[in-house]
Amino acid sequence: MTKYVELNVRSEIGELEGVILHTPGAEVENMTPENAERALYSDILNLDVARDEYKQLSGVLGKIAQTYQVKDLLANVLKDEKAKEAVIDRVCKMEPHIAIKGNTYCIKDYLLDQAPTELARLLIEGVPLKADNLTKFLSKERYAMRPLHNFFFTRDASMSVLNEVLIGKMANGVRDRESLIMQSIFDYTPGFNTKTVNPIDNPSVDPxxxxxxxxxxxxxxxxxxxxxxxxxxxxxxxxxxxxxxxxxxxxxxxxxxxxxxxxxxxxxxxxxxxxxxxxxxxxxxxxxxxxxxxxxxxxxxxxxxxxxxxxxxxxxxxxxxxxxxxxxxxxCGGNGDPWNQEREQWHSGANFFAVGPGKVIGYGRNIHTMEAMNKNGFEILRAKDIIRHKVELSDYEKYVITIEGSELPRGGGGARCMTMPVRRKPVNW
Missing domain, CATH: 3.75.10.10 (L-arginine/glycine Amidinotransferase; Chain A)
Incomplete structure (x- = not known):
């Protein structure tokens, strides 16, 4: 049985007690150079390498705090038939093309027929287009319901603010389903003990x-x-x-x-x-x-x-x-050289995630940033060494845990982007 923590986040640096993650899946690879820009990527990712790098992040966090996977949380929500119908109805309202009935394939009916775990997968990885008429046969689209390519950046679609969750109003429509899924998780999972605030639920919100x-x-x-x-x-x-x-x-x-x-x-x-x-x-x-x-x-x-x-x-x-x-x-990029600063900022060199005061995670590839961190009292520790028990975090007061980042940064983010904290301890200011 999953152990839930009551939501409470009052700083960026309080000791981490709970965090939501989403390990990159098939949705990351389901794109071509032509639609990579639409998916908000700077390049196509190698899924195997990206997943190996992500395991360093999730592996370390699993030793520090309670971790939750989006797909597992969503599948648990979908076990309740009323919640399942409500989620699918909201998806269809947001993406009305998937609910069209008639002689052609109706995705809504297909989704309703799925078991919770498979439905959770489809809502994230997408539903392939079934070529049951000429228009679809000739279409350049591969998916009737598009994959959520960016969902491993769990930070954007929902935000823990004190004891409530602010749901993201995404700048790009390709990410709207992410927000819907995160709101559903918090609305239908009592263990988090929170309420959601979503701009789209306010009829007078500015468009x-x-x-x-x-x-x-x-x-x-x-x-x-x-x-x-x-x-x-x-x-x-x-x-x-x-x-x-x-x-x-x-x-x-x-x-x-x-x-x-x-x-x-x-x-x-x-x-x-x-x-x-x-x-x-x-x-x-x-x-x-x-x-x-x-x-x-x-x-x-x-x-x-x-x-x-x-x-x-x-x-x-x-x-x-x-x-x-x-x-x-x-x-970011160290002192003085604008070239190094610009290069390392491009590769998410400023994007750190704190697991406690003076204890953070970032990409090891940004060597000038890491050198600057070390000069300011942060010990540089490799995620792989922590996972393999070669290094004990309790031996260090301040540190940077470095994860490898050859593929993940191509998606456009770093450790903070890939984490959605749900509980932190108070900070002794």
Whole structure:
């Protein structure tokens, strides 16, 4: 029987107790160079290699915290017939072409006939197109219901914010089913003991509202840091602001908004240029976060259901320092050489996932970033050595666990992108 943890996440760095993962499956390989861009990939992945690299991440996390696989959680939900029908109805409403009846093949009926485990697989890996008429026979589409190529980046489709789950309003329609699946998991799994907040459930939500988890960081329980770029719009941030205002808390809360460039594609989320490492350290892509540029940092202060102040800040770190978080920046790509900084940021060199204060996971390929981390007191440990019991994490106070990353970064993300924490211990600030 699965042991569930009650959802509670109040920082980026609290000791990890529960995390949701999705091991890359056939959906990753079900693409061609022609549709890779539509799938939001920079290149086609080698599934065998990607899975081997991912096993290093999941293997280490399994030694640290309770881990859950999306497919298992979904299959468990689908064992309940009412939940199964509700999930499929929502999928059909979102993707109406799959519910068309008549003389041709009806995917909805096919899905309803499937056992829970197989249905969970199909909802993620897709349903092949059955060529039962000329149009389908001549179609260049291979799938009647497309695979979720990006789902191993579990961060984006749902976000744990304190004791609730904010469901992502994805920027690209190819990822909408991810959000639906994550909401279904939390709505129908009592063990997580949480409620979901989904922008699409609000009939008055702005149609331009977009929110993805790579842009939403919980710096402290009273501070959200949110990226504003191609994946999270100002309207999406306003939706989050409205949710906080509706709580009418006496305690002041803060939203720090960091504008992001639309190009290159490696800047899609805030966590590709800024992540928290420890109570007093952070990882930054220095050219964007530290140097003067045209991308604004905006500070919103709220209290008792009202916006007290909205103002510009010089940069993100100065804004956090004013709120009592004095963070030493460690530079992605190391100090000084813009070439190394740019190369390693492209390969998710700033994208770290904390399993505790001063204990993080990242790609070992970013050697200049790792050198900078080591100079700042982090021991560099290989995931393979931990899994094989050659290294004991309890022997080290601060560390970076390195996973190999020849294939996974091609999907456009790192360790934080591939993890959706559901519970962390409080941080002793």
């Amino acid at each position: 331009n509202c977009m929110i993805e988890g790579g842009d939403v960081l919980i710096a402290r329980d009273d501070i959200l840091v949110i990226g504003n770029g191609t994946r999270t719009t100002t309207q999406g941030i306003d939706f989050i602001l409205a949710q906080l205002l509706s709580q009418k808390e006496e305690k002041q809360r803060h939203i720090l908004v960091q504008e992001l460039p639309s190009q290159p594609e490696s800047f899609i989320h805030l966590d590709m240029v800024f992540t928290l490492l420890d109570v007093d350290k952070c990882m930054v892509y220095e050219p964007l976060i530290m140097r003067p540029n045209k991308y604004q940092t905006v500070h919103i202060t709220i209290q008792n259901g009202k916006v007290l102040d909205i103002r510009r800040e010089n940069n993100l770190l100065e804004a956090l320092k004013k709120l009592g978080m004095d963070l030493k920046p460690i530079f």
